[in-house]
Structure formats: structure tokens, C-alpha cells
Amino acid sequence: MAGSPPTTVPSPVAAIPSPVPVRPPLVRPAGDRVVAGVAAGLGQHLGVSPWWVRLVLLLLGPLAPGVYLFFVLAVPVSSPDVPVGRARLAPRIGHGQTSRWSRVEVPLLLLALALVFPLTGTLAPDTAGVVAPLVVVLIGAAMAWTQASERLARRSLVRIGLGGLVVAIGLLALTMRGWSTADVLWGVVVAGVVLGGVALTLTPVVLRILRDLTAQRDATSRQAERADIAAHLHDSVLQTLALIRARADEPDVVARLARSQERDLRTWLYEDRPREGTSVAAVIRQLAGEVEDTYGAVIDVVTAGDTTPGPRTEPVCAAAREALVNAAVHGGGHVSLYLEADENTLQAWVRDRGPGFDPDTIPEDRRGVRDSILGRMDRAGGQATIRSPLPTGGTEVHLTQPLTGAS
Amino acid sequence: MTAEDTPTPTTGSDDAGGGLRVIVVDDHPLVRTGIRLQLEETDPALHVVATAGDVEEAVAVVAAVPCDVVLLDVHLPGGHGGGGAEVVRRSPGVRFLALSVSDAAEDVVEVIRAGARGYVTKAIDAAGLVEAIRRVASGDAAFSPRLAGFVLDAFGTSWASGAPDDGELDRLSTRELDVMRLIARGYTYRETAGELYISIKTVETHVSAVLRKLQLSNRRELARWAAARRLV
Numbered sequence: 030m031a032g033s034p035p036t037t038v039p040s041p042v043a044a045i046p047s048p049v050p051v052r053p054p055l056v057r058p059a060g061d062r063v064v065a066g067v068a069a070g071l072g073q074h075l076g077v078s079p080w081w082v083r084l085v086l087l088l089l090g091p092l093a094p095g096v097y098l099f100f101v102l103a104v105p106v107s108s109p110d111v112p113v114g115r116a117r118l119a120p121r122i123g124h125g126q127t128s129r130w131s132r133v134e135v136p137l138l139l140l141a142l143a144l145v146f147p148l149t150g151t152l153a154p155d156t157a158g159v160v161a162p163l164v165v166v167l168i169g170a171a172m173a174w175t176q177a178s179e180r181l182a183r184r185s186l187v188r189i190g191l192g193g194l195v196v197a198i199g200l201l202a203l204t205m206r207g208w209s210t211a212d213v214l215w216g217v218v219v220a221g222v223v224l225g226g227v228a229l230t231l232t233p234v235v236l237r238i239l240r241d242l243t244a245q246r247d248a249t250s251r252q253a254e255r256a257d258i259a260a261h262l263h264d265s266v267l268q269t270l271a272l273i274r275a276r277a278d279e280p281d282v283v284a285r286l287a288r289s290q291e292r293d294l295r296t297w298l299y300e301d302r303p304r305e306g307t308s309v310a311a312v313i314r315q316l317a318g319e320v321e322d323t324y325g326a327v328i329d330v331v332t333a334g335d336t337t338p339g340p341r342t343e344p345v346c347a348a349a350r351e352a353l354v355n356a357a358v359h360g361g362g363h364v365s366l367y368l369e370a371d372e373n374t375l376q377a378w379v380r381d382r383g384p385g386f387d388p389d390t391i392p393e394d395r396r397g398v399r400d401s402i403l404g405r406m407d408r409a410g411g412q413a414t415i416r417s418p419l420p421t422g423g424t425e426v427h428l429t430q431p432l433t434g435a436s
Numbered sequence: 437m438t439a440e441d442t443p444t445p446t447t448g449s450d451d452a453g454g455g456l457r458v459i460v461v462d463d464h465p466l467v468r469t470g471i472r473l474q475l476e477e478t479d480p481a482l483h484v485v486a487t488a489g490d491v492e493e494a495v496a497v498v499a500a501v502p503c504d505v506v507l508l509d510v511h512l513p514g515g516h517g518g519g520g521a522e523v524v525r526r527s528p529g530v531r532f533l534a535l536s537v538s539d540a541a542e543d544v545v546e547v548i549r550a551g552a553r554g555y556v557t558k559a560i561d562a563a564g565l566v567e568a569i570r571r572v573a574s575g576d577a578a579f580s581p582r583l584a585g586f587v588l589d590a591f592g593t594s595w596a597s598g599a600p601d602d603g604e605l606d607r608l609s610t611r612e613l614d615v616m617r618l619i620a621r622g623y624t625y626r627e628t629a630g631e632l633y634i635s636i637k638t639v640e641t642h643v644s645a646v647l648r649k650l651q652l653s654n655r656r657e658l659a660r661w662a663a664a665r666r667l668v
Contacts, residue, residue, distance in 0.1 A: 291559075299538035331585035331620045365581060365622025369588070378621045421627050 052076070057106045067100040115302045162203035169195025186239060190228070197224060262297055266290060285325045292318055309342050309375065310335045313368050316350050326357035326364055334370040336432065342375055344409035345430045348402045349377045352426040355402075356381035360424060373433050380425040385418025402426065456573050457485045459501060461494040461523065462509040462535070467558070471507065471535075475569075478562040482569065491515025494523045498530055504573045508552065510536040510543045524550040533572045541586040548650050554578025576640045577647040584619040587646055591653075606653050608646060615642045 055074040057066030068086065072079035086093045169192045201220060205213045269290040276282045296302065303311050310332040317328045336342065349366070356364040360381025369376045406413035411430030419425055458475065462468050472484045486501040488494040491514040498506055506527075510520040518525070524532050524547060532552040536543060539557045548555060553572045556565060557580060568578035579587075591608050608616065611632075618628040625643075629636045 295538065299540040299543065329581060329622060331581045331622075333585050333588035333620065367581070367585065367617075367621040369617075380622045419627075420630055421624075425621070 055104055057101075057104050066106065067097055067104065070104055071100070115304075159203065159206070162199045165199030165202065166196050169193065169197075169199055186235065193224075258297075262294065266294060281325055285322065288327060289318070289322050292321070307337055308335050309338050309346070309370055310368060312338055312342075312346055313349060313366070313377070316346060317353060317366055320350065320353045320357055324354065324357035326353075326360075326362045328353060328357070328364045328366055330366045330368070332368040332370070336370040336372060336375060339432075341409065341430060341432050344405050345375050345377060345411065345428050348405050348413060348428050349379060351402050351405075352377075352379040352428070355426075356383070356424065359383050359386070373431065375430045375432055377428045378425060379428075380419075380423060382423040385422060385424050402428075406430065455481045455483060456505065456569065457483055457503040458569060459486045459488070459497060459503045459506045460484055461488045461497075461506060461512065461520075463489050463512055464509075465489070467509075471565075474562045475566065479566045482566065491518070491522055495526045498523070498527045504531065505569050506530055506532045507535050507569070508532045508547075510534055510538065510547050519546070520552075521546040521550040524552050531572050531575075533568055533578055539580075539582045541582075541589065544583055544586055545590070545650075548583075548647070551651065553647065554580075555583045556580045557582060571640070575644075577643045579616075579619050579643050579647075581620050581622055584616045587616050587650060588613070588620060590650075606649075608649065612642050612646050615639055616646060619643075 052075075053073050055070055057070040058073070068079040068082040071082045075082075086097060089096055197220060201213075201217060205216050208216065269286055273283050273286050276286075313332070314330050317330050320326065321328050338346075349368075353364060353366065356379055360383035363382060365378075365380045367378045367380075402415070403413045406428055409430060411428065413429075414427040415424065416427070417424035460468050460471050462471070468487050468489075472487075475482045475484060485503055486497050488497040489512075491512050493514070494506075494508070494512065495515070508520045508523060512519045512523065515522045515526075520532075520534060520536075524530075528551070532547075534544070534547040534552040534555040535558060536555070537558045544555050554568055554577050556568050556578060560568070560580070568580075571578045587608070591606075614632055615628055618631055619625075623631065625636050625639045629639045632639075
């Protein structure tokens, strides 16, 4: 993993891909950044090391803050964490914590610096010489004071420090109007030494306090959210168990209820649920779950790869559903579904272990279903193959659909 | 620590058809009892010689009680928080078969890369479980359709899907892909052998090779895939 920052969110694979390899999107990573993640983000997007980007920025000289500021404002931050509402409930095995940085108020800082730079040449006592430093002081103070109401963290300390520094610069510019350069420098040195000494003394204590506070607050809020989700989950399991107890004499119903709840719970506990509409695998699982519940079968779903649902994947899902229903009704109840998806093809295999049938002598009620599988895939530009009976018994339906090329 | 039986000396721990000593590690007492009953009913030659309920207990039991296979739950409390994977790492030279109610791929990869020789879900039927235990005991790998699906997902489903400079460990051969695909489709080893016109022994060899690749591969995609699963 050396040299490859792991925090970009990979974009969902498109059903109709572009002919050239897709770049990762331009975002500023939440971790792995030095200031605001512009160089890191540009580096990831262009496929170069962020240090080259930083070098280029440095070479731009006086234009650098402006360019940097532009990117900070224009490029969004990527957020790799799964929102608590969709993350798995059970704890992960040995997963470390990544520290989070959010937006840094660099624009304000850069603005302040941008104002100070011109001042070094105009230390004459005129209106501009008074107003500009005052603005800078106010900006610095604002930077520091906004931290008072926000959740305290190490980044707050940095901002407070920066705010203080900006205030100091502004005040120096204000008070040293008209001094000679040597005196200005001397004044800056004195001020710097004093402030540095004070800061050095206080820093460790303040850091410690901030760290403890942050940790506690984070933990509490996380617990609260998870407790809500857990309560809802326990409630639904409780209801299912009550239903099962009430119908304990009907083994089919009990098995169905248990299977349905088991599936639900497993998804909540052990999987991060994908966002709606981004995953064909999720659609197929949903569909398989419905068939399970309606027909009382057990469907084992295995997927490899994934792609975005679209007009070309829809016929495959519908045909797969037909095949699953068929397998559930005629195939003895235990069905295997394997889905293979990449950006070029979508394939599905549905296998049951029932008595199978002779494709040449299909009974009347199955003919319609068979046409709706074969015919549907044909119309969609794909293909369906039915093998029955297999050498060891059962039926297998193979669906394949190209996702690229002429329809 | 619970030693249920004094283990009777066996004719050889690799005797796949004879008596096998099994240790069951799971943090749910109901599950431990259930598995023991299931195994004893289905195959009397299998003896559950010990059980454990958390990471520390499991490491101690596995070190102290000789056995052929350890049935190991992936999610275990205690130790350093590493769960079943931690038990596997701290017990080299022991054959582990991972068992879990979760069939999430990220849980599987932790435990396999730590050194487990197979992964089955708790929903498996008793006969399937016995077969998996015997497979692992005789030195082969036990692959469930889920694990095969994970392998195909992580390594890519075509032989050409790797980068040109990927090492031998970082991609599957066409034959291995064929075997994995059939297992993912729900075929047993015997059925897979029949489909591909090879012997069951050859299927087992391919499966073991795939397991080794899964354990040792440093393939970027594999690591990034696993990381993305945790993040996205």
C-alpha cells in the first residue's frame, strides 16, 4: 500500500463505461492531508505524488495562496466514513481509528495574509494603514472565537493558534506603523519570543484536556446513535419470535419467519448497506429475499463484483426472479444463486436440486415461464441457457447480458 | 478450560475416514452444545474434545489439548480485540475451520489471511459441516460458495483482470477460476469434478492453491478491496 492513499471513495462503476480508464474523482481527502488536502486530492486525481503538486504550488510564488484558495473553495471534501445510519451494527475485528480533519478555515487565514503582504510596503500613517490591520485582527479573533462553540479537538487548537497569530500580526502591523524596518523586525522578534514562551508552557496541558474532552464526547454521541438502531432491531426480532411462538405448530410458517428475520438481522449486523440505486447485487438480494418469503424456499446468494442498476440490468433481474420462483416451486426448496458483475457483463446462475425436467417435454404451466426467461433475455440482447436435468440432479439457468456495445 | 473427553490415541491424525478430535470455539453456549450434538448424531467418529468461549481461553485450550481440527467462530470477545483471527495468529501449526453466522466478506478475509483453512457459515447442514471438518483435517481447504464468491470478487473474474506485473500469487489460473466459479454456483467438489472432467483430488489441489494465494497475496486490489469494504 506504499504510495497509494487509501481514503478516496471509489466512484460506482457505470453500466456504460467510457472508453478510457476513469480517473478517481477530484476530492480533498479527509485524512492524509497537510493543510487542506488540495495537493493530496490533486495528486490522487492526476495520479502523481502530492509532493510534486506542492512543489508546483511553491514555484507559483505569490500566486500560490490564490490558487490554493481557489481549490479549497471549489473542490469538495471526500467523506469515507459510512454514516452511522447505514454502517454495520456489530463491532469490527481489530479496526483502528482514523483521525478526522474537517474543513480548515484556510481561506480566512489566506485572506488575512493576503492583506498583510501589501502592508509591508506602506507603513505610513494613513487610513489604509489603520483599517487593514484592524480587519486582519478581527479575522484572527473570529478564527479563534468560533472554536469556543464548536466541538473541541486538536484542530481547534490549531485554529485558535492560527487565529492568535493572525491577531498578533494585525496588531503588530497596526502599532508599528511608521517604524523603521529594523525596529519592526526587533518588535516582531520580541513579541514572538514572549508569545512563544507562553504558548510553550501552556500547550501540553491544553492539549491533554482537549483530547480527553473530544474522546468522551465522540464516544457518547456514537453510543446514542447505535442504541437507537439496536432498539429498533431488537424490537423487530422480538415481534418475529412472538409470531413464531404463536404458530409453533406450523413448521413451514416457523421456518419462513425464522429465515426472513435471520436474513434481515444478518444484513443489519454484518453488512454496510449500500446507498439506494447503486448496487445490482443489493437488488438481486432483495429480490431473492422476497421470493424466499413468498414461496418458503432457501436461496443462497453469492455475488462477485457489482455494477450500477440500469435499463440493461433490469431484464436480467426480472429473468432471475422468474428462474428463482421456478426453482423455489419445482426445485425442492434449496436454491443457489451466483451473480457475477463487472462493467462489461452481468451474469447470473440459478441452480436447484429438484427433479429437473426434460426441456423437450415441458408441462404447460412451465412453458410460459420458460419463454419469459428465454424470450426476455433474447429481447434484451442477452442470452439464457437452461440445463436440465444436470448429471447430479436439478436444473441450472444461466443468464448473461452484455452491458456495453450495441443493444 | 473444559476437557470433555480424554482423547483416545488414534491411528493417525490424518486418517480422514477414522476418528477425529475437534475443538469447538464459540462465545454462545447454545451454539457450542448444538454443534456438538449435531456432529455426534451425524458422525460418531468425530469427538468434541474441548470447547472455549473467548480468545484467551481458546488460545490456552488449543495449546493444551491435542486435536485435529478447531472449529472457530470468527467473532469472539476478549484478547486484543482480534476475534477469531487473533486466535489463529497466536496458534501456529493448528488447523482451523472458521465458522460464523456472518457471511460478510471482510470477516472472512481477516480469518483466512491469518491462516484458517476454510470458512463455512453456521447455516450449513450437519453433513456439509462434517465434510468440511474432514477436508480440513486431511490438509485440504474447505470452501463454501460464499468464500468462493469472495475470492472471485477480490481477484477478478477473468484471468486477464490482473495487472501485467502481478506475481504468481496475485492472480488465479483459468482452471482455478473455473473451479471457484462452480463452487460459487453451489456445486459440491464432486459435482465440480464431474463438470470439468477432472478428479476430486485435482479439485482439492486447485482449491488449496487458491487458499494459499488468498493468504499470501499482497495484491494491491485485495488490500484496497478489503480496505474499501470497511470504508465505503
